[in-house]
Amino acid sequence: MPFNLPNVLTWMRILAIPLFVGIFYFPPSWLSQSDQNLIATIIFTGAAITDWLDGYLARILNQTSAFGAFLDPVADKLMVAAALIVLVYLSRLDALIAFIIIGREITISALREWMAQIGKGKSLAVSFLGKLKTVSQMAAIPLLLYHEKIGENFDPQEVGTWLIYLAAILTLWSMGYYLKVAIPQALKHG
Numbered sequence: 201m202p203f204n205l206p207n208v209l210t211w212m213r214i215l216a217i218p219l220f221v222g223i224f225y226f227p228p229s230w231l232s233q234s235d236q237n238l239i240a241t242i243i244f245t246g247a248a249i250t251d252w253l254d255g256y257l258a259r260i261l262n263q264t265s266a267f268g269a270f271l272d273p274v275a276d277k278l279m280v281a282a283a284l285i286v287l288v289y290l291s292r293l294d295a296l297i298a299f300i301i302i303g304r305e306i307t308i309s310a311l312r313e314w315m316a317q318i319g320k321g322k323s324l325a326v327s328f329l330g331k332l333k334t335v336s337q338m339a340a341i342p343l344l345l346y347h348e349k350i351g352e353n354f355d356p357q358e359v360g361t362w363l364i365y366l367a368a369i370l371t372l373w374s375m376g377y378y379l380k381v382a383i384p385q386a387l388k389h390g
Contacts, residue, residue, distance in 0.1 A: 206258035333370035
């Protein structure tokens with residue numbers, strides 16, 4: 201495992217997950233619900249920024265590695281899954297939406313692994329739909345975590361709910377796209 205700044209940032213995202221989840225188990229005498237929301241939002245947003253930053257640094261510092269390419273999406277999926285589960289626990293997200301998003305991630309990860317084993321991994325490159333889904337999801341989650349109104353008119357819960365529903369629709373749509381690419385290979389290599 202190469203020890204470099206991009207991989208350290210990725211490991212920091214993974215190590216932040218227990219703290220991120222644990223914040224919501226602190227007693228109210230330690231942290232109010234409002235403080236828990238704010239700290240969790242900051243941790244998740246920091247993780248999202250380092251997700252972009254570690255890839256950027258790996259490219260400009262020429263520190264890309266097979267291990268980093270493996271670990272980065274794992275860290276991202278773990279953090280998103282933890283956030284979705286926390287949001288379901290807090291009754292801020294329907295479990296079906298969390299299941300759709302997490303289920304798609306597991307399915308596409310397995311599909312990419314299989315396609316790589318048969319030498320067709322490049323055919324499942326990230327699509328524009330997948331990127332749009334990620335942007336919608338990464339905008340929705342901090343809004344749902346923060347939860348409380350900002351000012352008189354901005355309701356993060358309402359906006360976050362619309363964005364996470366959009367992410368769920370894009371999740372299903374992009375999964376359909378990936379399956380459409382993979383099914384001919386499955387029939388050929390079945």
